[in-house]
Amino acid sequence: MTVNQNELTMRPITGCEELGLFSQLPYTLNEELADDLVTGRRRPEWMWVALHGERLLARAAWWGRPGDDTPFLLDIFDIDDSSPDRDRVDIGVRLLQTALAEVIPANTRPPEYNRVVPSDWREDDMARHVVEDRMLALERTGARLLVERLRLEWRPGTPLPTPRQRLAFRPVRGTEEILALMTLVLNGTLDAHSRDDLTRMSAREAAIRHYEDELAHFRSPRDWWRIATLPDGEPVGFVTPARNDYNPVVGYLAVLPEHRGNGYIDEILAEGTRILIAQDVPRIRAATDLGNTPMANAFHRVGYVIFERQITMTWS
Structure with missing residues (x-):
């Protein structure tokens, strides 16, 4: 599918009633969005979509602390991976540029971008393609890679080392x-x-x-x-x-x-x-x-x- 970029609609969501639209692209944070809106960690004006008709082609959302006037980080940015390579990256760039201009005050450094990815994303061709598309779009708005982090979990029943009594x-x-x-x-x-x-x-x-x-x-x-x-x-x-x-x-x-x-x-x-x-x-x-x-x-x-x-x- 080739999208005429002039036919795109880019706008923030209207509120909780559009979470179904915003969540058409899958991500683990989708299940937290409703509560985040209720608690003030997100605001509708911080949650942007790029639409072709009723189809969601890209989205971006910032997270903040309740009561803050500006968001703390960009933690959701997705592009529909069914569009041609060039089109989808361009759509992502346009959405970011449009949303950044509205969400972040002028002459202010945008908050950092954090994105959870699969632990094996480099070995999985599809996952690598998706991650690299997002990173390319962000780079074209002036962002750079700061770090890749390991997310770790301890699960109940896992034995702990015996204390050595040194401390x-x-x-x-x-x-x-x-x-x-x-x-x-x-x-x-x-x-x-x-x-x-x-x-x-x-x-x-x-x-x-x-x-x-x-x-x-x-x-x-x-x-x-x-x-x-x-x-x-x-x-x-x-x-x-x-x-x-x-x-x-x-x-x-x-x-x-x-x-x-x-x-x-x-x-x-x-x-x-x-x-x-x-x-x-x-x-x-x-x-x-x-x-x-x-x-x-x-x-x-x-x-x-x-x-x-x-x-x-x-x-x-």
């Missing part, structure tokens, strides 16, 4: 303590987001930004968070087991630079996992960069499995 664990004593530790662990970090932040701001500013963007919004008690220490009380690292808007998660996991290479990461991760297990959770989610091999290996040793990957792209 003690205590609650975080306050916001300033966790911010100070977050600042220290940025030295030598392998995390792509943190490395990108450090090109534009100080380590302290990057820690504050991470705290305000993520940790401050967890829906669970902060007394779940743990500082790992040596027997004499010296901090070694920390973990922030938590609940976000959707799942129990290992939110932040780190070892201080001077203590790296001693295998402490496994013990800290296992402790954070135990805290969540005690809440009788159905699963625990986590993520780390594909290139952060030490962290990925730690998750594997503690029993987490890769169930998806995530593509993250940003605009300059």
